[in-house]
Amino acid sequence: MATPPVTREPLRELKDYLKFLKDCGYTEIPVQATLSGHSGPGAPPMPMARKSKTAASQRLEEVRKELGDCTRCKLSATRKSIVFGSGNPGADLVFVGEGPGADEDEQGLPFVGRAGKKLTEIIEKGMGLDREKDTYICNIVKCRPPGNRDPEPDEIAACQPFLVKQLLAIRPRVIVALGKPAASTLLGRAVAITKERGAWQEYNGIPLMPTFHPAYLLRFYTVENRRAVHDDMKKVLNLLKK
Template sequence: MGVKAERAVLLRQLKDYLVFLKDQGMDHVPLLEALETTFRASTVAAVKASAPPASVLASSVPVLQTPTADNTMIQPDAMSRLTEVRNELGECTRCKLAETRTNIVFGSGNPNAKLLFIGEGPGADEDAQGLPFVGRAGKKLTEIIEKGMKLDREKDTYICNIVKCRPPGNRDPEIEEISACKPFLVEQVRAIRPKVIVALGKPAASTLLGRSVAITKERGTWHEFDGIKLMLTFHPAYLLRFYTLENRRAVMEDMQKVLEVLNS
């Protein structure tokens, strides 16, 4: 992982934390001295253990208690739990994708988001940067969120995939690979507890529903996963490959249904 990619991961995760603080009513970074001490200690330990900088940030920042506007102490439970899940995942070797990946792509966004997007798996850009949906499909997803839904990707959503490592050649994840990753996906969902989940494409929809899904027939329909409303729609990559006004309109109709639930 190059210096530029490491910096991108660090900045993205730091931004996630700052968004969390803002959502809690904070207008400054609290406990600066404690924050610096924790970073310093974690960095030294990470260097000794040869851990990547992104792991330092993920394991140190979220667990700090922070004061609210009325000076009461709060624990960022969603972020803290996501950090625990990421630490449990570790430098995963549970399936053969570990042999070809560059980075584990865990997820990004607001841990307290009401809207969770779940895709299929990382592509080449995601594998290089360690972040989900940063390539062409990611730009299309951002367009859907920000231009179509009038939401902020960083503040209003959390995004992850059913598998955390890139399948070679961007092929569909295999059953064994999905099975190895699904326990961590389930724990991500339970940590965030969104109001709505959007499954992007057939592999994500099939994984969450536990059956084969004909996405062209079932997109736009409501289902449920772990007690949370689940909407099925096309993957942004599908829109790039088969871009028609009909497909674009279909996705925006699906997202309008999602907005109606979020605003209810």
């Protein structure tokens, strides 16, 4: 009798997802994550990216053109690349981080270093989404602050109009602010991220979820922090599927 073909991919996805849950401190599979939530392999596909990708791409290109070879703030003096953003311009979900690091400056792409790998893991293993197809990722400043220091208020102020225009071009259904600087910039006030993460806010009528930056997760790799981000992303998925 012929042996049926073996499909390895779903099993590998399931194994990755179980490992991810274990990393988040779960000893059992949370029911919501597999039945009504969208996390994990085997979940029904989400109605993502329903907007016109082409129109959003064109709008984004115009923003990029206007930014040009920007020298509007002092970060231009030390950067190698302007890290504008990457992903699907028609995405329903946008992640906003703080600023490029050394790897990002080198490659001209956001979240490609260690923190980027963590973010990809959160998106792909934790949320069951495809980073390139289902999300768009950018930062509040597009050039690397030297030595990875926090961006300064004048730098944020110089770059912010382009973040606003990017978000207007994409028109996502949900924004995730990664860390205090991103949340504070978008909300226009000092956000206490440890207290305020996980609670919905609003940015120009768009639901905004503040959560920990993946670099913070790597620095403080506790079960509580990992579970907090997992729970925040579950809320994001639940809203996106509505």
